[in-house]
Amino acid sequence: MFDFAVVTEWVDGLLRSWLPESWAVLAEFFLIGLCLLLAYAVIALVLILAERKVCAYFQCRLGPNRVGPWGLTQSVADMFKMLIKELIQVRHVDNFLFNLAPYIVIISSVLAFGCIPYAKGLEIIDFNVGIFFLLAVSSIGIVGILLAGWSSNNKYSLIGAMRSGAQMISYELSIGLSILTMVVFSGSMQLSTIVESQADGWFLFRGHIPAFIAFIVYLIAGTAETNRGPFDLPEADSELTAGYHTEYSGMHFGFFYLAEFLNMFIVASVAATLFLGGWMPLHIPGWEGFNAAMDWIPSIFWFIGKVAVMIFIIMWFKWTFPRLRIDQLLRLEWKYLLPLNLCNLLLMVIVVVFNLHF
Amino acid sequence: MEISLQEIVFFILAAVIVVCSVLAVTTKRILRSATHLLFVLFATAGIYFQLNYSFLGAVQLTVYAGGIIVLYVFSILLTSPEGDHAEKLMRGKFFAGLVAALAGAAVCIFIMVTHSFGAYRIIPGEIPMKEIGHALMGTERYQYLLPFELISVLLLACIVGGIMIARKR
Numbered sequence: 001m002f003d004f005a006v007v008t009e010w011v012d013g014l015l016r017s018w019l020p021e022s023w024a025v026l027a028e029f030f031l032i033g034l035c036l037l038l039a040y041a042v043i044a045l046v047l048i049l050a051e052r053k054v055c056a057y058f059q060c061r062l063g064p065n066r067v068g069p070w071g072l073t074q075s076v077a078d079m080f081k082m083l084i085k086e087l088i089q090v091r092h093v094d095n096f097l098f099n100l101a102p103y104i105v106i107i108s109s110v111l112a113f114g115c116i117p118y119a120k121g122l123e124i125i126d127f128n129v130g131i132f133f134l135l136a137v138s139s140i141g142i143v144g145i146l147l148a149g150w151s152s153n154n155k156y157s158l159i160g161a162m163r164s165g166a167q168m169i170s171y172e173l174s175i176g177l178s179i180l181t182m183v184v185f186s187g188s189m190q191l192s193t194i195v196e197s198q199a200d201g202w203f204l205f206r207g208h209i210p211a212f213i214a215f216i217v218y219l220i221a222g223t224a225e226t227n228r229g230p231f232d233l234p235e236a237d238s239e240l241t242a243g244y245h246t247e248y249s250g251m252h253f254g255f256f257y258l259a260e261f262l263n264m265f266i267v268a269s270v271a272a273t274l275f276l277g278g279w280m281p282l283h284i285p286g287w288e289g290f291n292a293a294m295d296w297i298p299s300i301f302w303f304i305g306k307v308a309v310m311i312f313i314i315m316w317f318k319w320t321f322p323r324l325r326i327d328q329l330l331r332l333e334w335k336y337l338l339p340l341n342l343c344n345l346l347l348m349v350i351v352v353v354f355n356l357h358f
Numbered sequence: 359m360e361i362s363l364q365e366i367v368f369f370i371l372a373a374v375i376v377v378c379s380v381l382a383v384t385t386k387r388i389l390r391s392a393t394h395l396l397f398v399l400f401a402t403a404g405i406y407f408q409l410n411y412s413f414l415g416a417v418q419l420t421v422y423a424g425g426i427i428v429l430y431v432f433s434i435l436l437t438s439p440e441g442d443h444a445e446k447l448m449r450g451k452f453f454a455g456l457v458a459a460l461a462g463a464a465v466c467i468f469i470m471v472t473h474s475f476g477a478y479r480i481i482p483g484e485i486p487m488k489e490i491g492h493a494l495m496g497t498e499r500y501q502y503l504l505p506f507e508l509i510s511v512l513l514l515a516c517i518v519g520g521i522m523i524a525r526k527r
Contacts, residue, residue, distance in 0.1 A: 149435075
């Protein structure tokens with residue numbers, strides 16, 4: 001399998017031969033940041049197009065089909081529209097917080113985006129507490145949403161922000177616990193180690209019942225965490241116009257929009273990494289020829305494929321279920337998912353201690 | 359004078375901490391104050407990451423930035439009306455605060471000057487997570503099971519107390 005470390009080490013060597021040590025490190029920071037932001041923007045564009053197309057087919061429509069073949073360049077055109085729009089100054093808002101909030105949201109999302117192992121040798125942030133760091137930085141986004149809702153000086157925004165805050169804080173528990181279940185199983189929090197240890201079978205299959213329950217819970221909680229339907233009541237358009245980002249215009253609105261789509265991508269890729277092996281190809285112990293054939297497919301395609309499937313499932317949720325009420329939403333979390341999760345954690349510990357897994 | 363990249367990063371983080379701490383207490387609006395506090399906590403987490411203690415950095419982010427600050431902002435949203443500004447400080451209060459701050463600074467500086475720190479170095483590589491876990495959950499010397507359990511009892515008491523205050527009669 002192609003190891004991307006070859007490419008990154010070559011770039012590293014090249015820069016070090018040209019520049020002194022510290023300047024080379026600095027240049028690498030900028031290069032990595034540039035690649036990260038570029039990937040962030042491109043993935044967002046692809047996701048926006050995918051969302052519109054999937055939504056259209058679910059509703060028996062055609063979706064975007066005028067700009068470019070099959071509407072492919074529609075979201076690129078939308079991006080340019082967004083970039084050249086005016087940032088409207090709203091009166092009677094707290095300007096400092098109002099302008100700061102979108103950046104907090106987008107920074108938290110980009111930091112989480114940087115933790116994901118994309119392919120063999122393509123990991124940017126790889127701490128030994130990797131998955132914990134990812135959870136930590138993605139929890140910062142709530143602050144941005146709350147600030148946005150409050151500083152807009154608008155009742156709808158404030159209600160949206162409060163709903164969003166309550167929802168994200170509650171569902172973060174479920175996400176944390178279901179990830180903890182998988183950390184117990186893998187015995188490591190480092191994302192690269194987690195992926196490496198799935199070489200002879202993905203955790204979803206090796207951990208059987210508890211892993212499967214954790215997977216389902218993670219998917220539900222992850223969908224809620226990203227404020228997507230059926231849990232999209234923070235920005236329920238028919239009740240709150242647009243929730244916490246009602247007053248935002250131009251690229252500041254764009255930041256919220258981007259962060260929402262990329263958070264979906266992050267949730268999908270964490271699900272793929274923890275349960276479906278990340279970039280690790282499908283291996284079945286004992287089937288040597290089959291494993292070799294699977295290794296032949298590049299790791300990045302495995303990763304993209306798994307993430308695409310997860311994203312499709314999350315979109316499927318959105319266009320299938322009606323929106324929940326706030327009390328139903330909180331009851332689902334606190335009365336059903338949380339006890340289920342705690343029992344599941346215990347079950348996973350039993351499975352690991354008595355070595356009942358494959 | 360040769361300054362390494364590490365030192366530049368440290369000075370930037372230190373400047374952010376100092377400036378935002380001052381702003382957090384001088385601003386008139388309580389939510390801005392909370393936001394400045396958030397930046398102070400971010401920069402502190404940055405210093406932990408610089409020292410290669412990524413576990414503490416991540417804890418700092420998730421507990422303080424993601425937990426405590428969200429709690430603060432939530433309670434501010436629920437309790438303070440729009441356009442709520444802090445009233446002007448009384449003279450006596452101002453001087454009392456100043457004296458308390460100076461006394462605190464004096465104690466800190468005294469300890470920093472008299473305490474002999476170990477050799478200035480940044481340990482390469484991270485501390486393995488297993489070691490931290492054993493230190494938290496062990497009962498031997500320099501292991502912290504008892505404080506850990508005590509804090510969890512304290513938190514449980516807080517939760518019960520909160521429910522007692524909030525429940526409908």
